[in-house]
Amino acid sequence: MTVRGIGKASIAKVEELCGPGFKAGRMFPRFNQEAFDAQKHWMVSDHVEPGSDRLVGSVHTWIVRTPHHTILIDTCLGNHKTRSAPNWNNLNTPFLDRLRDAGVAPESVDLVMCTHLHVDHVGWNTKLENGRWVPTFPNARYLFARKEYAHWEDERRQKDAQSVNGGSFDDSVLPVVEAKKAVFIDTDHQPDSLLTIEEAPGHTPGSIVIRLSDAGREAVFSGDIMHHPVQVYYPEWSSQFCWDQDMSARSRRKVLEHCAEHHSLLCPAHFPGANAGYIHRAGDAFRIEWDRP
Ligand SMILES: [Zn+2]
Structure with a gap:
């Protein structure tokens, strides 16, 4: 397992799933075949399935360990959950075993x-557990961005459970709130002396970016500000x-500019392969230099 260091903190990744998903032309409404083909030489086969233009994506959790906390960033799909997407439906993966192999017992997680x-x-x-959804990490506080939660809570008032994020608001968010483990945070909240939060709306109304900084180094956990390195x-x-x-495009550019300026390690939620990299300016856009420790 790859463990990366940022000052006194460490970063590791636990994967739930990885494989080809949507074709690029379906994933991106502003897709352009010629532009896509110009990047294929480095994308095939880690990031694009050979012959199909299907985008390879990973679903993973980032583990961040600081001197004070064990933190999980994003918690994948989960087991035994009814989902409409066949490859996400009723999963039974050894995710928690993999987390333990990475040295993280569920009881040891402080923040989700x-x-x-x-x-x-x-x-x-x-x-x-016994037919009920209960928090997986019994000693953790779960930090939800207030704006993000309010948006989906409002959607849920208007729609049935399955129509709101595939049923996950009801089986993966509400039970945490009901167990009184949820903390609603604004972007000025600092959950750990090494962590800061920034608003990055567009993918969803309340998406956040989480920054880990110590000793002049920084990692940026960007969630779905980008799905794919293209x-x-x-x-x-x-x-x-x-x-x-x-x-979403404005937030993406802002995150990329920040990473390029500060030589930050970009840690997105779905990049397979090396999973993380450094961003450099390239004309009007950017390029990624993969971090292969
Ligand atoms: Zn995602």
């Missing part, structure tokens, strides 16, 4: 943070799952 509340970022917030090269390509295409 979700960059946003989509289905593939909240799943392991809860587990099934978006580093074409930052205007928002995904079909973005709530607001233009706002």
Whole structure:
């Protein structure tokens, strides 16, 4: 397992799933075949399935350990959950065993943070116990961005459970609130002396970016501000799952500019392969230099 250091903190990744998903042309409403083909030489086969243009994506959790806390950022899909997408339905993966192998027992997690509340970022917030959804990490506080939570709570008032983030608001978010483990945070909240939070709306209304900084080094956990590394090269390509295409593109560019300026390690939620990298300016856009420790 790859463990990266940022000052006194460490970062590791636990994967739930990885494989080819949507075709690029379906994923990005602003897709352009010629532009996509120009990047294929480095994307195939780690990031694009050979012959199909299907985008390879990973679903993973970032473990951050600081001198004070063990923190999980984004909690994947979870087990035994009814989902409409066949490859996400009723999963039974050894995710918790992998987490333990990484040295993290569920009881040892202090903070769970979700960059946003989509289905593939909240799943392991809860587990099934005696027919009920209960918090998977019994000693953790779960930090939800207030604006993000309010948006989905409002959606839920108007729609049935399955229509709100594939049912995950009801089985992976509400049970945490009911167990009184949720803390609603604004972006001025500092959960650890090494962590800061920034608003990055567009993919969802209340998406956040989490920064880990120590000893002059920084890592940026960007959630779904980008789904795929081709978006580093074409930052205007928002995904079909973005709530607001233009706002999402503005947030993406802002995160990329920040990473390029500060030599920050970009740690997105779905990049496979090396999973993280450094961003450099390239004309009007950017390029990624993979971090392969
Ligand atoms: Zn996602």
